[in-house]
Amino acid sequence: MHLDEEKVGLLIVDVQGALARKVNDSQTMICKTVKLIQCCKLLNIPVVVLEQNPDGLGRTVPEIETHVASDPHFRKFTFNAVAGTDQCSSEILAYIGEMELSRWLVVGIEAHVCVYQTVTGLLENNHTVEVIQDCISSRESSNAVLAIQNMREQGARISSFEMTFFGLLKSCQHPKFREVLALIK
Known part of the structure; x- marks a missing residue:
């Protein structure tokens, strides 16, 4: 499966508050997520930010918020952001459906x-999902490993930022190759 930048979106799930600092290897995860966002912006890939109960848990961490302040933010209370079981989800x-993007990072x-x-919710709604392994985390690394295994078994593709x-990009001849490469290095 090749990602096509015209059909891809980035979904940032709950990198917020004190919890973002407590997950395993949080600084690396946040740093790589920032680079990922910057690359998405270079390639005009839309970004959607989710925040779990932001009044209780806090807002998106400043390192990330700086780069996504103008992107749509959604607060949520269900763990599955696209469950559709409450008004927020x-x-x-509905918003994700209106974007007509088939693939989500x-x-x-x-x-x-x-x-x-x-x-799981995205897969159930017929989206192709690419989980960026070095941009996700849990407080205990064993939980992240288990999540990755289960997401893969359900049909998500597991990848890395690079x-x-x-x-x-598909080629070093892509017009944005040098700019993306500078962010990766």
Whole structure:
């Protein structure tokens, strides 16, 4: 499966508040997520930000928020952001449907709760999902490993930040290759 930048979106799941600092290898995960966002912006890939109960857990961490402030943000209360079982998840599902993107890159925390359940929901709604392994985390690494295994078994593609972007570029002749390469290095 090759990603086609015209049909791809980035979904950032709940990288917010104090929890974002408590997950395993949080600084690396946040840093790679920022680079991922920057690459998406270079390739005009739309970004959607989800926040789990932001009044209780806090907002998206500043390192990420700086790069996504003008992108759509959705608050949610269900772990599966696209469950459609409450008003918030129904709005998210409708918005994602209106975007007419068939593929979603998914990043965020916690891998075994909100990322896992949202990926499952996207798959159930006939989206192709690429989970960016180095941009997800959980407090315990064993939970992230289990989530990745289960998401793969359900049909999600598991990738890395670099693997995804070289897949999007397809060639060193892509007009944005040098700019993306500068972000990767």
